[in-house]
Amino acid sequence: MKRTKQLIALLLATVLVLGLAACGGGSAGSPSPSASGTGGEAAPVVYRELYVMEATTLNYLVTSQTTEFELSANFIDTLVQYDQYGVAQHGLATDWSVSDDGLTWTFTLRDGVKWYKSDGTEYADLKAQDFVDSMHYICDPAHDSKTFDIVSSAVKNAQKFYSGEITDPNEIGVRAVDEKTLEYTLEAPTPYFLSMLSYVCFMPVNGDFLAEVGDRFGTSADTILYNGAYICQEFNPQENQVWVKNANYWNADNVNIDRIERTYNAEALKLAPDMYKQGSVDQAKIPSELLQAWLDDASTADLVRPTRASYFTYWWLFNFDPQFDAAYEPDNWKLAVNNEAFRLSIARGIDRAKAEFPYEPNNPNANLINTITPEGFCDYSGTDYTQMGDLAAVSNTNPFNAEEALQYKAQAIQELTAAGATFPIKVLMPYNPGTTYWGESCQILEQQLEGLLGTDYIDIIVEAGPSTNFLAEVRKTGKYALMLCNWGPDYADPETYSDPWSLGYTYSWPEKTTQADLLTGYTYTAEDMSKGVFDEDKFIGTPETVYIKMVQEGKDEKLDIEKRYTSFANAEAFLINHAIVIPFHRQASDGYVVSKLSVFDRPFAPFGVANYRYEGAHLLDAPISMDEYYAQMAEWETAREAALAASASK
Structure with a gap:
């Protein structure tokens, strides 16, 4: 004290x-x-x-x-x-x-x-x-x-x-x-x-x-x-x-x-942990498979500490514009990803605490988040942003629900079979081998989710991508079906967390969806480009998403901060409730x-x-x-x- x-x-x-x-x-x-x-x-x-x-x-x-x-x-x-x-x-x-x-x-x-x-x-x-x-x-x-x-x-x-x-x-x-x-x-x-x-x-x-x-x-x-x-x-x-x-x-x-x-x-x-012991480096990440051994060893137990949780948040994204090889059946994936029951079966089926274990084996629930914007980022008159508008219910609810996941599975099978899809749905899930714990977490998710939903329903394919230029070669080119992505804030306003789902961002291309209730029915024109709605003519003719329209309501409100924050909160809840994104953690x-x-x-x-x-x-x-x-x-x-x-x- x-x-x-x-x-x-x-x-x-x-x-x-x-x-x-x-x-x-x-x-x-x-x-x-x-x-x-x-x-x-x-x-x-x-x-x-x-x-x-x-x-x-x-x-x-x-x-x-x-x-x-x-x-x-x-x-x-x-x-x-x-x-x-x-x-x-x-x-x-x-x-x-x-x-x-x-x-x-x-x-x-x-x-x-x-x-x-x-x-x-x-x-x-x-x-x-x-x-x-x-x-x-x-x-x-x-x-x-x-x-x-x-x-x-x-x-x-x-x-x-x-x-x-x-x-x-x-x-x-x-x-x-x-x-x-x-x-x-x-x-x-x-x-x-x-x-x-x-x-x-x-x-x-x-x-x-x-x-x-x-x-x-x-x-x-x-x-x-x-x-x-x-x-x-x-x-x-x-x-x-x-x-x-x-x-x-x-x-x-x-x-x-x-x-x-x-x-x-x-x-x-x-190599870094042993190099630290040898005195060659001053810092080393301790992989989850070594952590317990370091903590049990009297000579190293007092050397290990966690790192601070960042405001970068991580979430799994469904890719609405797959560009991966034919071997992974991109056309079949398009049918699946545009079926909300399918997406919800995945969203409700992921046991995030298990997927978190490689990152935080001692307290896997500590850094889990239910939202895109983390708690504590901003508030209005003492009310945290995550407790405003429709986002409050999302923030206070654990998305993992095995019973609901199986119910959505049954619904998805019926709807996708009628649409011509074949099972199991191949789910390409790449990871960057240069990022600590990512690969281990993917493997746990594969085992847990296939164990719950069945390999007759989904076939999760975990593959290592390049450690250098991973974003350019994998995410930005759409060579994934389901992948862990992240975003960090650029300034002190919830608008900053809305960018990945906006036009021109190479994340998951939700504007490519064929699910009608995710679209407003409006199609962008050359006049929209002249107004600065987007800056590339390739977006002329692109359908407007409900999410972007909701976000724009927040952007347009400059002075009434409560109204502005509530608009962004409602838009964020829309993304999560429709399983366009699955929040995971605020990673140390x-x-x-x-x-x-x-x-x-x-x-x-x-x-x-x-x-x-x-x-x-x-x-x-x-x-x-x-x-x-x-x-x-x-x-x-x-x-x-x-x-x-x-x-x-x-």
Whole structure:
């Protein structure tokens, strides 16, 4: 209790200054002093890890992949940052204001921030024009930015420029008032706009450098510039990465790790635990098949801890536009997936606690969720979003119901037989072998679901896909029938969780359904494209889904937050009730690990890329134990509640 009281006593200072020391260092180890923070007297603090998921680009202006967010979050700063409690802090902006009508946001940039090349040499000063150049780049359809939709949802004329309705980029709602003053103009009042600014699409870029490297931008460590906590000294795909502390970073005193060495290994999940024991790496994921042995061994029991649950949520999706090989019978799958009783037999039949076991064998119910948007993400006047509208009933109901699953099976057999389907229905379920526990979970699901519904009804085919470019080669090309997918929030509003089922997103293509009650009966026209409903002419003639219409009602409501949230909640409930999506879990980021990295002193936010930042983290002499982790988490939760309350009262 004493430590908690000390934390709360320090809170007012903490929420005003980014990067103060973490709560609860833990008795297992103390932080190693950074050489660059102690006049060079101490040895450099080096963090070493293996990785298996490779980044395919360093171009932060186009990517929407989490493997690339981790890099950009540490190389490029944002206007607004978040401290370890999730409270907004000054980043590249030291001040901001919003006009009375909520349409114009003005930011004052921090003095002395510069751009650096990969060799550490200075390139230029950071200027307001860098944010303008970034916005112009993202709004150019030639660059195919995967985060343009976030920009266009808020920034004035972004969609009009993208679609060609206007041709002057200076009409886009961003301008440099002077070198240190940046102004955004919005299409409509957007109360959560500040939270959007910690995402990659609002990061700056130096226009001169962009012109200099052209299409090579982001293809190597020396074709981007750096203004963040780290500079990428080496970037050798499927070999290694080396990040070094940016000694000239404006908040360098809060960067405690001098060098990060990442080594690629396709067998990282298998090799890392032994490499940790050998002293070759400072962190290793502990696979579920090894976890109990580590916990039973006195020499390792106090080294293992869980990782924090993220706001990335995971759910199984049915693919309405199968593009897989004929051997998996895509035409038969189309009949099955467009039968709601079939989908519901799967949704009610999955015992999620069993599928969760590889991820969390000690408490498999801990991270299960019944919704797409996780509890605690946002609320209205104290009512959690998941308890609003039709979503409340969904949130409070366990979807697993064996009796109902068998009833839906019987109904589906009757309806699908009449439609010409053959049994068993082949269900192609691929997974990424580079993702911890995914394959094991798929195998458990296969056994459990086939055991309940019968192999005469379904034939679940679990297959390993590529560990690199899995999304591009499997999900985005529609080469699956049922697959675990995920989404993380980009800003602090439930709209952010609606994107995967919108036009243009390569998730499950629900607009391809032939199930009439999932469609409104309206077909998109060229006029809709001119209005910015979509930005590719291939969607002309596409039927409108009921879900998209429901979501649009939420998007159109800008000021009545209760009505807005309720509209999104009803749309989300529609997806789940019709078994278009099957919620699974809010996964701990890396399951169980042995790690010398501190946990609760790093930036934190449910949205954006703050959670990927190493700024503020310490490298401990030894890992913290399970008990120490939960004690520190309890302290952090208490301190965070107070920090958020203090911030809200300002």
